[in-house]
Amino acid sequence: MSLINESHDPALKSWVEQANQPGSDFPIQNLPFGRYRSIGADEDFKIGVAIGDQILDLQGTGLIDSPDMNALMALDSTTRLTLRRDISRGLAQGSPQQQAWSKLLSAQDAVEMAVPCRIGDYTDFYTGIHHATSVGKLFRPDQPLMPNYKWVPIGYHGRSSSIRVSGQKFRRPQGQTKAPDAAQPSFGPSRRLDYELELGYFVGRGNELGQPVSIKDADDHLFGVTLLNDWSARDIQAWEYQPLGPFLSKNFASTISPWVVTTEALAPFRAPLKRPEGDPQPLPYLDGDFNRKSGIFDVMLEVLILTQRMAEAGLAPERLTLGDAGAAAYWTAAQLLTHHTVNGCNLQSGDLLGSGTLSGPAANEAGSLLELTEGGKRPVQLANGEQRTFLEDGDTLILRGWCERPGVVRIGFGEVRGTVLA
Amino acid sequence: MSLINESHDPALKSWVEQANQPGSDFPIQNLPFGRYRSIGADEDFKIGVAIGDQILDLQGTGLIDSPDMNALMALDSTTRLTLRRDISRGLAQGSPQQQAWSKLLSAQDAVEMAVPCRIGDYTDFYTGIHHATSVGKLFRPDQPLMPNYKWVPIGYHGRSSSIRVSGQKFRRPQGQTKAPDAAQPSFGPSRRLDYELELGYFVGRGNELGQPVSIKDADDHLFGVTLLNDWSARDIQAWEYQPLGPFLSKNFASTISPWVVTTEALAPFRAPLKRPEGDPQPLPYLDGDFNRKSGIFDVMLEVLILTQRMAEAGLAPERLTLGDAGAAAYWTAAQLLTHHTVNGCNLQSGDLLGSGTLSGPAANEAGSLLELTEGGKRPVQLANGEQRTFLEDGDTLILRGWCERPGVVRIGFGEVRGTVLA
Numbered sequence: 001m002s003l004i005n006e007s008h009d010p011a012l013k014s015w016v017e018q019a020n021q022p023g024s025d026f027p028i029q030n031l032p033f034g035r036y037r038s039i040g041a042d043e044d045f046k047i048g049v050a051i052g053d054q055i056l057d058l059q060g061t062g063l064i065d066s067p068d069m070n071a072l073m074a075l076d077s078t079t080r081l082t083l084r085r086d087i088s089r090g091l092a093q094g095s096p097q098q099q100a101w102s103k104l105l106s107a108q109d110a111v112e113m114a115v116p117c118r119i120g121d122y123t124d125f126y127t128g129i130h131h132a133t134s135v136g137k138l139f140r141p142d143q144p145l146m147p148n149y150k151w152v153p154i155g156y157h158g159r160s161s162s163i164r165v166s167g168q169k170f171r172r173p174q175g176q177t178k179a180p181d182a183a184q185p186s187f188g189p190s191r192r193l194d195y196e197l198e199l200g201y202f203v204g205r206g207n208e209l210g211q212p213v214s215i216k217d218a219d220d221h222l223f224g225v226t227l228l229n230d231w232s233a234r235d236i237q238a239w240e241y242q243p244l245g246p247f248l249s250k251n252f253a254s255t256i257s258p259w260v261v262t263t264e265a266l267a268p269f270r271a272p273l274k275r276p277e278g279d280p281q282p283l284p285y286l287d288g289d290f291n292r293k294s295g296i297f298d299v300m301l302e303v304l305i306l307t308q309r310m311a312e313a314g315l316a317p318e319r320l321t322l323g324d325a326g327a328a329a330y331w332t333a334a335q336l337l338t339h340h341t342v343n344g345c346n347l348q349s350g351d352l353l354g355s356g357t358l359s360g361p362a363a364n365e366a367g368s369l370l371e372l373t374e375g376g377k378r379p380v381q382l383a384n385g386e387q388r389t390f391l392e393d394g395d396t397l398i399l400r401g402w403c404e405r406p407g408v409v410r411i412g413f414g415e416v417r418g419t420v421l422a
Numbered sequence: 423m424s425l426i427n428e429s430h431d432p433a434l435k436s437w438v439e440q441a442n443q444p445g446s447d448f449p450i451q452n453l454p455f456g457r458y459r460s461i462g463a464d465e466d467f468k469i470g471v472a473i474g475d476q477i478l479d480l481q482g483t484g485l486i487d488s489p490d491m492n493a494l495m496a497l498d499s500t501t502r503l504t505l506r507r508d509i510s511r512g513l514a515q516g517s518p519q520q521q522a523w524s525k526l527l528s529a530q531d532a533v534e535m536a537v538p539c540r541i542g543d544y545t546d547f548y549t550g551i552h553h554a555t556s557v558g559k560l561f562r563p564d565q566p567l568m569p570n571y572k573w574v575p576i577g578y579h580g581r582s583s584s585i586r587v588s589g590q591k592f593r594r595p596q597g598q599t600k601a602p603d604a605a606q607p608s609f610g611p612s613r614r615l616d617y618e619l620e621l622g623y624f625v626g627r628g629n630e631l632g633q634p635v636s637i638k639d640a641d642d643h644l645f646g647v648t649l650l651n652d653w654s655a656r657d658i659q660a661w662e663y664q665p666l667g668p669f670l671s672k673n674f675a676s677t678i679s680p681w682v683v684t685t686e687a688l689a690p691f692r693a694p695l696k697r698p699e700g701d702p703q704p705l706p707y708l709d710g711d712f713n714r715k716s717g718i719f720d721v722m723l724e725v726l727i728l729t730q731r732m733a734e735a736g737l738a739p740e741r742l743t744l745g746d747a748g749a750a751a752y753w754t755a756a757q758l759l760t761h762h763t764v765n766g767c768n769l770q771s772g773d774l775l776g777s778g779t780l781s782g783p784a785a786n787e788a789g790s791l792l793e794l795t796e797g798g799k800r801p802v803q804l805a806n807g808e809q810r811t812f813l814e815d816g817d818t819l820i821l822r823g824w825c826e827r828p829g830v831v832r833i834g835f836g837e838v839r840g841t842v843l844a
Contacts, residue, residue, distance in 0.1 A: 156666040157579035173765035244578040245667020252765040343595035343674040
């Protein structure tokens, strides 16, 4: 049995009992990486592996010798696979490591998490074709998709300094906006604050400046996947974005989930990339057989909202969206990575590539309020009587993701949570 | 006499004799910072101060206690001014430090320089209004300047990983381009490779996420200025840039000069920012009295080209452009910094803000070939008989900058040099 199959064997159980509960995000088949420390402790963050409701101190096991996640991400794929095998065997029922490793566990609710690694550069793409079409319609009814969309994996550089881990609370951004009928712009808090449901792809091994990564090697340079909320101020964006793209409308905050689910863990959950009939074949440098082994990451994604009134009334978060992210991506992560480097641009371990908003084809699968409300025209009705066109102060957004497929143990991403302050 | 005036006293001479030569870029009135080590040495880069044709090992003087330039940049303005005074006094004729410090000097031609600091995030702006107008005309003859241009300091995020120091050689980027009359795009080397003449502003003290920097405090957060060549592939840009802005057309290489000329050194060389009559007053958060003390950095900028044939024939580089950058900027560096943070975005010490291409109002003051050749239509004629519409393989571009004003000692930026490989 190959190492990757061994680590996904449905019969595999952990001696950490909670990991074996159906529906756990972190069974032994997952083993995502994150950085953590005891809440409020005056200590450096350590690398941990999620198992059930616990975290394993990875350096404590002796399997790695440094707390530098970027160094871990830079490992070659064979070494990574061996590391995954060793963690899996150590956490499996009957493991001789059980006694020693059980002392290396912390409860997840007793720790604080950090951004998983040092993110040198962050690039956001635009692979969600349903999102691009819906949003394009609002700005350009006659030409929702630009002529380049089906040829170029559209992307732009984002801001890495303002990326924070789940739990981020941020002030509503201020900025310039201009109403269509106003003679001049005005200044004030954004009135069209929105979320964007994305996957974040972390770069593993980097490439040297001037050395593109070919499409057949690209998957090897991907380390893993997180959830990403790319908060967006639509009114600021509409006024600032021409001709050089979004800037202050995006860089005030971006929130990611604390756990990086590795490409090894995601191996059974890939799906063929299907281009609609009649769409152009990608240029050769982006072309390949994106089948079940090398296709899109087929992740289910869900967005929930918890307004301040709901929280005060003790209500549970309410779902805004549930969709199949895989079906929404027009380009694979490997295509994004190859495109990014084709001009010689160097990627570094720990760099983050955003998928762009992953909206499904149906209206209720939209990954942003801009789409759910048709540009703010049709408010979303919540069960407690509240309405939302865009986000209000005190709103908490929760993104969740998971993969499931018959015959394979379900794995989860955990969640990313963020709150808008006044 | 104030500390800043003392350090600019024209009577001040250094015991490093070459620094006192008229026309030296690095008289004792300048004192820019850079990072260096002996050529080919297996050692960490050190912080140095340029003086004449020498570099002073700053940590060796005991005035700083770490080789971390970002930490130096984060110092508050009073501490920075004290540091400048102490360096100036130590290098001045008659200084008691002369004997000890003379052992800390290295010849500039015996060292290699690094990018001056760790650049977390790089943002490029678009403050050159003549550039924006000329380029806008090529894309949109009926509307060269977008309606937002005179209200919003237009900017976008760039790529920090591919920023290198003067001397960078890079391969001509490949990518997708589409001829206007072609049915579909094709892939290959860029045929419209260009340079962009910019100033780079380094952030000194940063700000916390969610805490904007007011316009009156912004100058205090600026550390210094370099020269920046923002290489651009115009044909890749034209096809990729809609709707999210430039991406692969810019991120294959950006080259900066090794010396950061501090805002203290530039204090005598600021000029009032003048908006043309009839232009809108900036919104209050960007408004102020941008007078001689807080105005633009009035830097003379020059671009030279050295083609491979010229180099082989032993010819000197030939000037393409000479202009007054100050007159070209529509926004001050302080306005860029305040705008960047107004939504709460956090800047970190060492972050780089590009000015955008600084073209003067006259045709021969243009800061890019795109402008000099009117979009590639009118080749530039070189003295050796060669012509250029865009850059050819083997071309070396040299950017130089300096400040001069009656009654003040001239200071220079050194140069930034970069070469296009096949």
